[in-house]
């Protein structure tokens with residue numbers, strides 16, 4: 055891209071302080087790209103009038119929609135109304151204002167939980183809307199499905215270029231380590247670390263440990279997003295020309311939660327036993343993504359799981375030393 059094209063680009067990262075948003079900012083900054091950003095306190099994306107005023111003022115040309123109400127299995131199951139309400143509102147407001155203000159390209163982030171609970175594995179983009187969803191995160195998943203449909207509908211009616219990317223389970227620097235609301239990987243890092251310090255013989259983990267999950271490091275996720283948004287017009291448009299206009303983003307392999315506990319305990323250096331709290335839900339038995347649509351275009355992840363957990367643990371230790379995680 056020429057320096058003039060780069061200078062004319064006005065890139066808005068919605069959710070820039072989150073796990074993916076912060077990785078996007080790192081990635082875009084490394085490319086010399088200026089990023090437009092607002093904190094949640096400065097701009098509440100559930101409020102249509104605020105979003106409209108922001109787009110009118112800043113006139114972004116490219117939008118990464120990484121703001122959402124996000125949480126692990128128990129958070130999704132405990133606050134289903136918030137998960138559907140906030141996500142529908144955020145994505146509706148941002149997508150609509152992006153169209154009204156002539157945004158050239160938008161990337162909407164969904165989730166692998168959009169696919170049916172009993173989906174054939176690995177899950178392909180075409181499997182969308184082919185069966186019932188997992189109940190623990192159905193409200194969140196339905197909001198995400200509505201977001202994909204909204205991108206598709208605006209593309210068809212208004213000729214916009216709005217693409218959806220479906221991340222697998224993510225982890226990395228800046229993750230949420232709150233034990234009630236977080237996803238499994240940050241929860242295990244914190245649990246094993248604190249158990250090691252206390253000398254606990256046992257650590258509780260949720261469910262049976264049998265579900266399988268696929269994990270991707272947040273910087274790889276950001277890399278894939280920037281790769282997709284930077285595709286030449288013909289290749290970007292070829293992704294929009296099929297229904298659904300979405301791309302799975304993952305690493306292409308998974309492991310059981312039980313094996314994940316083994317891996318995280320090794321990285322953290324905890325040698326005690328894991329006990330399974332089967333009063334907590336297992337969720338989807340398996341959700342491995344078919345990432346062929348993306349990898350066939352030339353993209354692949356760089357950080358393997360053991361190395362990524364090491365990087366995430368180093369970030370956890372740094373943030374803890376700075377006084378985070380007092381909850």
Ligand SMILES: NC(=O)C1=CN([C@@H]2O[C@H](COP(=O)(O)OP(=O)(O)OC[C@H]3O[C@@H](n4cnc5c(N)ncnc54)[C@H](OP(=O)(O)O)[C@@H]3O)[C@@H](O)[C@H]2O)C=CC1
Pocket residue numbers: 068069070071072073074075093094095097098099100119120121122123124140144163164165166221222223224225230237
């Ligand atoms: N983490 C994961 O494992 C996965 C994430 N995804 C998707 O990827 C995207 C990014 O997720 P992730 O980075 O993990 O999420 P985070 O929770 O880390 O970040 C979300 C960001 O959105 C902001 N936000 C939430 N509500 C509002 C609002 N009403 N107005 C303005 N900003 C708001 C948050 O700000 P604040 O904290 O101040 O509220 C936060 O900065 C989301 O769409 C998510 O659904 C998909 C699959 C897996």
Ligand SMILES: C[C@H]1O[C@H](OP(=O)(O)OP(=O)(O)OC[C@H]2O[C@@H](n3cnc4c(=O)[nH]c(N)nc43)[C@H](O)[C@@H]2O)[C@@H](O)[C@@H](O)C1=O
Pocket residue numbers: 124125126127128130165166167190191194222223224235236237238239241242258259260261262265267311334335336337338
């Ligand atoms: C990304 C995805 O994340 C959510 O789905 P999920 O993959 O089921 O989420 P999770 O990371 O919280 O759990 C994965 C597995 O791990 C087990 N598990 C063990 N011990 C802990 C534990 O200590 N904490 C958590 N959270 N889980 C644990 C847990 O019981 C489950 O079997 C969606 O709601 C939705 O938000 C979404 O899209």
